[in-house]
Amino acid sequence: MRVAVIDIGTNSTRLLVAEVRREKVERVIHFDLVTTRLGEGIGSGYLQARAITRTCETLKRYLECIRSLEVERTVAAATSAVRDARNRQDFLQAARRTGLEVTVLSGEEEAYLSYLGVRGGLEVDAKGLVVMDVGGGSTEFIWQQEDTLFCRSVKAGAVRMTEGGHDDAAISRLLSPTLARIRLSSPRHLVGVGGTVTTCAAMVQKLEVYDPGRVHGFVLSRADVENLVDILSRCTLEERRRLPGLQPERADIITAGVRIVRLVMLELGMPSLQVSEADIMYGLAIQAASGVEIKSAVIYQ
Structure with missing residues (x-):
């Protein structure tokens, strides 16, 4: 269809x-x-x-x-x-x-649809999988514990954290309750979706022209993310707009977004993150083709 x-x-x-x-x-x-x-x-x-x-x-x-x-x-x-x-x-x-x-x-539906998109676009094992969607207003997390799929939405997104002037300590306070629950599931594999994460992959590869084929499946190390935070923190807004791989329209919010990614990786003890181009849009497309209404999706809380 x-x-x-x-x-x-x-x-x-x-x-x-x-x-x-x-x-x-x-x-x-x-x-x-x-x-x-x-x-x-x-x-x-x-x-x-x-x-x-x-x-x-x-x-x-x-x-x-x-x-x-x-x-x-x-x-x-x-x-x-x-x-x-x-x-x-x-x-x-x-x-x-x-x-x-x-x-x-x-927030839970958003999380579930991102998870559905990742499972339909990447060959990944559900056991030990955590999907993270860093958006503008919120960050969604989806993980499995035993036979239950948990979906959580946290009001910590790149636009919201930038406009609110949130520092790392403030962002961590927002994320920590959910990340503490995720740690109980013994997570082994972190997949990231959304503009912040795909931009990180493009910047690490210094892509002058965005290439979804090189972004999808790319593995970001924690050192890569730490390096991006360091570079972005030292740049002015105008300098950020000229960085390879970074869309100029995203330059004002990218630092906060990358800091969210770094804090998640640190608190979950994840040495790397796999990037997925398949995200909530893929989840919505799969659900639309199945004929199931968005509101009737099964959400485990």
């Missing part, structure tokens, strides 16, 4: 059109990403009118693209920024006027 997925995140809005068969994304037809920064001013608890407007302009363009690609099913999902906003209905109504019905995912 050919499906279209629109992921409305805190930092970016993405479009994936893909062919899905037997719970696998077999072929990507089209992909697009726009840094819409819907979560601008996230600490206020409200979505700003200008952020809603620029995001909806991107949605209109995406819908035009979808109509031209003979898509059989379209799903759109919003994550942390919309989930936490007191005026979320303002955005949902604005999106509806573009012709799009948007589902707001809970």
